[in-house]
Amino acid sequence: MTRIAFILIFLLSKSAFCQTTFVVDNFSKDYLGKLYIADTTEVFSKGWVAVFDKKTKKQLIKISSDELTFTLHKGKVLANVKEMPYGEQSSILYKDFNFDGIKDFAIMDGQNSCYHGPSFQIYLATNNGFEQNPEFTELAQDYCGMFDIDYKTKTIRPMTKSGCCWHQYSNYKVKNNSPYPIKIVEEGLSPTGITWDMEEQNLIKGKMVISKYQIFExxxxxxxxxxxxxxxxxxxxxxxxxxxxxxxxxxxxxxxxxxxxxxxxxxxxxxxxxxxxxxxxxxxxxxxxxxxxxxxxxxxxxxxxxxxxxxxxxxxxxxxxxxxx
Structure with missing residues (x-):
């Protein structure tokens, strides 16, 4: 075997090893997911995420991305892992986002949220399948990773920050499949370095009312x-x-x-x-x-x-x- 032939075989075998399609099958009796990673040796890689109907084998959702990431749990990729705000977040989240009692999908589309964090496209369950929802998707793009959900109060809670000393915490309710804010709290460390400047917006009689104050922690x-x-x-x-x-x-x-x-x-x-x-x-x-x-x-x-x-x-x-x- 010539040296050139050996190098070609090595490169081809390395490429085949790095390209991996993971089956994600821990979240539903009706659906399964697949995660394709072009280069598993990289932290972020090109690839795609897809959801299939188990009975018909039909592909329901597929999103390609230049920056996907994954974590193995005993050799498997799992859905529905969400460690807030900076921990692991699965490429597939199967949960009820609009509080209608039917589970929806959040599919990772890259690292577009704050601090190069994971971002998602939200697909709500409808009578005609799963449909991408721009309002929910915006909440999963413009904050720090995937938003938190409080099912007891039926509240969505995204958060974002800038540096060590500015944070924003929001509470959203849902009406007609559209999230709307009921409370937004911004906090920033004041120039004194000992107090926090607070701005709080609360929905009162259909309008967001702003109040400002300082706190000492x-x-x-x-x-x-x-x-x-x-x-x-x-x-x-x-x-x-x-x-x-x-x-x-x-x-x-x-x-x-x-x-x-x-x-x-x-x-x-x-x-x-x-x-x-x-x-x-x-x-x-x-x-x-x-x-x-x-x-x-x-x-x-x-x-x-x-x-x-x-x-x-x-x-x-x-x-x-x-x-x-």
Whole structure:
């Protein structure tokens, strides 16, 4: 055998080995799927996904793609695997997407969702077979992978994000085979680095009503908190810092910020208190309470003892731009 002939045989055998058609037969007594991968040695490969009627052998759906992927489970490719939001997602999902009690198909068509994630074409079951639905397909293209489904509330929940610090979470209902939003929440880390800017849209009387607010998440800011405690009404107070700026955040029971202050503070070494003036109100922060003084009144807010975290004494050894000792 010549060297050229050997190379040709090797290349042909390698090509035959890399091209594989997997039978997907774990999801229905009526249908089976096939997944063709042109090169199984690649993470993403050209190929196609098809669905067949088991009795008639008729091909019902077929989608070709330049970027298909697969995962083997004991040598088999399975349908209906969906690990949100970045885990494995099967090339065939056979579930009820429009809540009519009949299962539909989501067929992978590539990696067109966020961060080069899997995207799908949605085919709804009808009296005339399965028909591609553009509205459902849009939800399976423009977000992060395949959307989540809550069958108890009959709600579809897609999500998307950009980088570490912007996320969008949506709730959709379905009417006449068309999904429509009832709630959209966007969150983005504010320039301070300690609060999240929130925009919430809720469907009220047929219109999406927008509300904006900020929240303070304790767990994310624990390494920045100098002192924090809560009150009987479930509201909370936090004194925290970035590298060089001190912040005071007063939040409601849902962590929504009612007052955020980062102008000039005064720290008393002798009394171990922190004070500042906002508009016509002076706030004096102790280790276990806040005293607020207006021109006409004085208010004292006592902390619930088991909610306290940290201490103001750290301020004795810190150099912070907006704190006067």
């Amino acid at each position: 304790v767990e994310e800011n624990k390494d920045k908190i100098l002192l924090s405690f809560g009150f009987e009404n479930k509201k909370k107070m936090h004194v925290c810092k970035t590298e060089s700026i001190l912040y005071y955040a007063f939040t409601d029971a849902n962590d929504r910020i009612e007052l955020l202050y980062n102008d000039t503070f005064k720290y008393s070494n002798g009394e171990n208190t922190l004070s500042f003036t906002n508009h016509n109100t002076e706030y004096i922060i102790y280790e276990d309470k806040i005293i607020a003084k207006t021109p006409n009144n004085k208010y004292e807010l006592k902390a619930v003892s088991n909610t306290k975290f940290g201490t103001l004494t750290k301020l004795k050894n810190l150099k912070i731009e907006n704190v006067i000792n």
